[in-house]
Amino acid sequence: MDTSDNKKKNTLLYNILFVAVGAGILIFLALAPPESTVKLPHDEIHEKFFSMHKKEAEKFCTSCHNPDGDKPLPEGHPPKYRCLFCHKRK
Ligand code: HEC
Numbered sequence: 001m002d003t004s005d006n007k008k009k010n011t012l013l014y015n016i017l018f019v020a021v022g023a024g025i026l027i028f029l030a031l032a033p034p035e036s037t038v039k040l041p042h043d044e045i046h047e048k049f050f051s052m053h054k055k056e057a058e059k060f061c062t063s064c065h066n067p068d069g070d071k072p073l074p075e076g077h078p079p080k081y082r083c084l085f086c087h088k089r090k
C-alpha cells in the first residue's frame, strides 16, 4: 500500500467522523426541551422589573415567590438561583 492510499483512507475516516459529529449535534438539539418556560408577566407587579438590571431585579422575586408569599413557587420547581435566566423577559 503506498502513501496515497493511506491518504484516501484518512480522508474517508475524517468524512465519516465529520458526519457522525454533525448528526450527534443535531440529535442533541432535537432532544433538548423547547424554551417553553413561562415568561416574566407584563403586569402591574412585574412591569418594573423589565427596566431593571437582571441581578438587581432578581433580589425582589423571592419576597413574594416564597412558601409564605403571594405566589409560592410550584412544587418541584427547578433550582431557582437566577429567576430571569429561565423566566425570560421579552
Ligand atoms: C410584589 C410581589 C411579587 C414580586 C416582587 C414578584 N412577583 Fe412574580 N408573581 C406575583 C404574583 C401575585 C403572581 C401571580 C399573578 C401574576 O401573574 O401577576 C406572579 C406570577 C409570576 C410568574 C408566573 C406567571 C404565569 O404566567 O404564570 C412568574 C414567572 C413570576 N411571577 C416571576 C417573577 C420574577 C422572576 C420576579 C422577580 C424579577 C417576580 N416574579 C417578582 C407576585 C410577585
Ligand code: HEC
Pocket: 036, 037, 038, 061, 062, 065, 071, 072, 073, 074, 077, 078, 079, 080, 081, 082, 083, 084, 085, 086, 087
Ligand atoms: C432553571 C430554570 C428556572 C429558574 C432559575 C427559575 N424557574 Fe421558575 N419555573 C421554571 C419552570 C420549568 C417552571 C414550571 C412551569 C413552566 O413550565 O413554565 C417554573 C415555574 C415558576 C412559577 C409558576 C408559574 C405558573 O404559571 O405556575 C413561578 C411563579 C416561578 N417559576 C417563579 C420563579 C422565581 C421567582 C424564580 C427565582 C427565585 C424562578 N422561578 C427561577 C424554571 C425556572
